[in-house]
Amino acid sequence: MASATPTVAPPQPNSLNSSLERNIRTLATRRRQEAASATLEERIAGAVTSFTGSMRFVYLHLALFGAWILINLGVVPGVPRFDPSFVILAMIASVEAIFLSTFVLISQNRMSAAADKRADLDLHISLLAEHELTKLAGVIEAIAARLDVRTGADAEMEEIKRDVAPEVVLDGIEAEQNQG
Numbered sequence: 190m191a192s193a194t195p196t197v198a199p200p201q202p203n204s205l206n207s208s209l210e211r212n213i214r215t216l217a218t219r220r221r222q223e224a225a226s227a228t229l230e231e232r233i234a235g236a237v238t239s240f241t242g243s244m245r246f247v248y249l250h251l252a253l254f255g256a257w258i259l260i261n262l263g264v265v266p267g268v269p270r271f272d273p274s275f276v277i278l279a280m281i282a283s284v285e286a287i288f289l290s291t292f293v294l295i296s297q298n299r300m301s302a303a304a305d306k307r308a309d310l311d312l313h314i315s316l317l318a319e320h321e322l323t324k325l326a327g328v329i330e331a332i333a334a335r336l337d338v339r340t341g342a343d344a345e346m347e348e349i350k351r352d353v354a355p356e357v358v359l360d361g362i363e364a365e366q367n368q369g
Contacts, residue, residue, distance in 0.1 A: 227299070231299055234296050257278050261278075319353050
């Protein structure tokens, strides 16, 4: 019979290590700072994009366009037709689409810039971690030599101890992509 409790107990409050807690606070602070530093235009574009990406926007359009169509088909008694050919409706929808796509592009540009910053941070941290691990491998090799300990990785240690040059890796990736 299956147990009603999870196989792994949920984390206790304040169970994150201090480094993770600091990182979480730092990232939250940075996001608040970036939101606060957004220009008025960026904030407007974000608000418009947020609203137009909601179901309320869909419902509003269903109601407005539905009423427009029903009135101009003559289905609503007592309300005169004002756009029987739907040319005005098509023009309004086209202009709205132009503006909405522009707002979406502005928001996407802002999100892309934020993603680029995060990618740069990830790359810097990865390169730093690789450099530190390379140095640590050298220290471990020296300790193993001093203690006269042999490992199966002895043949690979020289390669492991070499720092990675990011520009060489990027050049190799680009060369491989250009061949394909």
